[in-house]
Amino acid sequence: MSAAATPAVVTVTGAAGQIGYALLFRIASGQLLGPDTPVRLRLLEIPPAVRAAEGTAMELDDCAFPLLAGIDVLDDARAAFDGVNVALLVGARPRTAGMERGDLLSANGGIFRPQGEAINAGAADDVRVLVVGNPANTNAFIAASHAPDVPADRFTAMTRLDHNRAVAQLAARTGSGVDEIRRLAIWGNHSATQYPDLTHATVRGQAATGLVDHEWVEQTFIPTVAKRGAAIIEARGASSAASAANAAIDHVHTWVHGTPEGDWTSAGVVSHGEYGVPEGLVASFPVTSSGGAWHVVPDLDVDDFSRARIDASVAELVEERESVRSLGLV
Ligand SMILES: NC(=O)c1ccc[n+]([C@@H]2O[C@H](COP(=O)([O-])OP(=O)(O)OC[C@H]3O[C@@H](n4cnc5c(N)ncnc54)[C@H](O)[C@@H]3O)[C@@H](O)[C@H]2O)c1
Ligand SMILES: O=C(O)C[C@H](O)C(=O)O
Numbered sequence: 001m002s003a004a005a006t007p008a009v010v011t012v013t014g015a016a017g018q019i020g021y022a023l024l025f026r027i028a029s030g031q032l033l034g035p036d037t038p039v040r041l042r043l044l045e046i047p048p049a050v051r052a053a054e055g056t057a058m059e060l061d062d063c064a065f066p067l068l069a070g071i072d073v074l075d076d077a078r079a080a081f082d083g084v085n086v087a088l089l090v091g092a093r094p095r096t097a098g099m100e101r102g103d104l105l106s107a108n109g110g111i112f113r114p115q116g117e118a119i120n121a122g123a124a125d126d127v128r129v130l131v132v133g134n135p136a137n138t139n140a141f142i143a144a145s146h147a148p149d150v151p152a153d154r155f156t157a158m159t160r161l162d163h164n165r166a167v168a169q170l171a172a173r174t175g176s177g178v179d180e181i182r183r184l185a186i187w188g189n190h191s192a193t194q195y196p197d198l199t200h201a202t203v204r205g206q207a208a209t210g211l212v213d214h215e216w217v218e219q220t221f222i223p224t225v226a227k228r229g230a231a232i233i234e235a236r237g238a239s240s241a242a243s244a245a246n247a248a249i250d251h252v253h254t255w256v257h258g259t260p261e262g263d264w265t266s267a268g269v270v271s272h273g274e275y276g277v278p279e280g281l282v283a284s285f286p287v288t289s290s291g292g293a294w295h296v297v298p299d300l301d302v303d304d305f306s307r308a309r310i311d312a313s314v315a316e317l318v319e320e321r322e323s324v325r326s327l328g329l330v
Pocket of ligand 1: 013014015016017018019020044045046049090091092093094111131132133134135136158159161162190239240241244
């Protein structure tokens, strides 16, 4: 690390949770922003979990990471987001038994509205926000709606985990390495309606559509990727944590450092109307990153099967937006 490098402020909400525990050590070791950028961590938690977050901070100290310039454990969003460069919004209210969808959206509105306001009030000019906490796309939409002074394209929702899951499934099916797969895409919502799309993907330079049959794509690939989160919960008794943390690292690293030439990835970004997705929705698209910004991949052919899948997932996002509007959350 250069002695002159100014630490980046990285705020992680839900820092005492499962994903937080899998994420913080990787950030502090330099995997989020690279080996030349020291980081100052801010751990935001609700008061009952502050003590646990303090325990994690003690462990972070005990790793003696050369890039870790300091740690603050906080329960106040304004303080946590003051001067923040990278905000990872992981903490969210999970759905519990008997909870209706409106209750879930309301509870999360109570978290993401004040956090959006706090980011608006104090974030650094170059702030980048990644929402991981579910429902991630709509939580990002709520936060962005309450941060009018921050460019909307700085608010993103995580679909990189879905993307990585799709890469792994296609690699296994085709007997290839994950690094031989290019141009997969996740469209829509981070939910079971998402559309994992391999119509533009290549495997070792060959079109994926020539290597797998449509029945496998429709009956196995799409549902396996879209329902993977539920399958992990069923198997582990808790939702994915290390793989989610890994995807958050990948998302921010790619955002800052760019996508490789000839490839793309997937991220939930604010739509400007691309591919007929209503403007303002936070939807997943195939994206490249260059110059520190995401760009939706333009001019892709969308066949009828893909169109119907994209439309179905986008319709769910529109419904979620209508719900949060009718609940007065935006
Ligand atoms: N987008 C994705 O791909 C993806 C993948 C996996 C999990 N998730 C979601 O990520 C979220 C976190 O998962 P987890 O396993 O770490 O959950 P967890 O329950 O282990 O941890 C959540 C933490 O958030 C904290 N929290 C709650 N409200 C907060 C607030 N207002 N401010 C700060 N912290 C707050 C809780 O105290 C808790 O420590 C969940 O919503 C989960 O569904 C998303
Ligand atoms: O937490 C969940 O509901 C599942 C999670 O979003 C995942 O995709 O693993």
